Amino acid sequence: MLTLQALVASYHDAPLFQPLDLHVERGEVIAVVGRSGCGKSTLLQLLAGLKTPDQGQILLDGREIAGQAGHASLLPQGYPLLPWLSLLDNIILPLTLSGHTQASAAALAEPHLARFGLEHAKPLLPHQASGGMQQRAALLRTFLHPTELMLLDEPFSALDAITRSELHTWLLTVLPQFSKTVFLVTHDIDEALLFADRLLVFVRGSIQVIERKATEKSAILTMV
Ligand SMILES: Nc1ncnc2c1ncn2[C@@H]1O[C@H](COP(=O)(O)OP(=O)(O)O)[C@@H](O)[C@H]1O
Ligand SMILES: [Mg+2]
Incomplete structure (x- = not known):
């Protein structure tokens, strides 16, 4: 579905990582892990078309999408x-924003509210809702986007440990109900191993691609 070829991104002419090659199959979940500042959010911005790569290609079903928003x-x-x-x-x-009326957009969201635990929370302002509700609302907004490619940048990191663990269990049941190909940025190796088919681990300027099934947590911890 998605192919990255010799992808390079930099700020002020300093490349963030060595050229990245990756092929992602439809429906895969790729976890992106690494220290703060290593370029994880930048990688998602490249995939979202919000930042243009310095070199390389991003192909979605064979079509170049680098620098184009709207595909993820x-x-x-x-x-x-x-x-x-x-x-x-x-x-x-x-x-x-993409042209639906308020009523037709609400009708698209309505069937999913119960599954996201939000039927009674929909009139609340964010500050009136719990952190878990806010993140479920943000996740539902992302799921409802019609594109298959979904990019989640540390979706659980602002939550307390108990809420995070509840949302992990919940998302494991929800994710298979949508046909999405997912990049999940996380600081949490357990979270990465829970969700991902493969891990992209940023290690001192290079990005290692690791099969989850062949991976011990301790091996990843020694890398990052
Ligand atoms: N808009 C920007 N202009 C200049 N430097 C940036 C910008 N955004 C991020 N950076 C720098 O690029 C590096 C990678 O940032 P980022 O992708 O946000 O890392 P991560 O998400 O892994 O914490 C950091 O050193 C950060 O300071
Ligand atoms: Mg980040």
């Missing part, structure tokens, strides 16, 4: 909801 849904790092919109209005914002 991105859940950005940090606090991704707009504080002045209700959870429902946050969820449907990309749909209304």
Whole structure:
């Protein structure tokens, strides 16, 4: 589905990592792990078309998409909801921006609200909702985007350990119900091993591709 060929990205002429080659099959979950500042969010911005690579190609089903937005849904790092919109209005914002009426966008979201535990939370403003609810709303917004490629930038890192663990269990049941190919950036090796088919591990400027099944957690911890 997705092929990265000799991909290079830099800020101020300093490349963040050695040229990256990767082929991703439809439906794969790729975890991206590495220290702060190694370039994980930049990689997602390249895949989302929000940053143009310095060199190399990004091919989606054989078509070059480097520098073009709209081929992937991105859940950005940090606090991704707009504080002045209700959870429902946050969820449907990309749909209304792409031309849906409020009513038709809400109708697309409605069947998923129960599965995301949000039926009673939809009128709440983000500050009135728990951290877990906010992240489930942000995840539903990302899932509803019609593209197959989904990019999640540390979606659980702002949550307390108990909520994070609950959301892990929940997402493991939800993910197979959508046909998505996922890049999941995480600091948490356990989270990476829980979800991923393969791991991209940033190690001192190079990116190692590791099959999860052949991987011991301790081996990854010694790399990063
Ligand atoms: N817009 C930018 N301009 C200049 N440098 C940036 C910019 N965004 C990120 N960087 C730098 O690029 C490096 C990689 O950043 P980032 O991709 O956010 O890393 P990560 O997500 O792994 O923490 C960091 O050193 C960061 O300071
Ligand atoms: Mg980041």
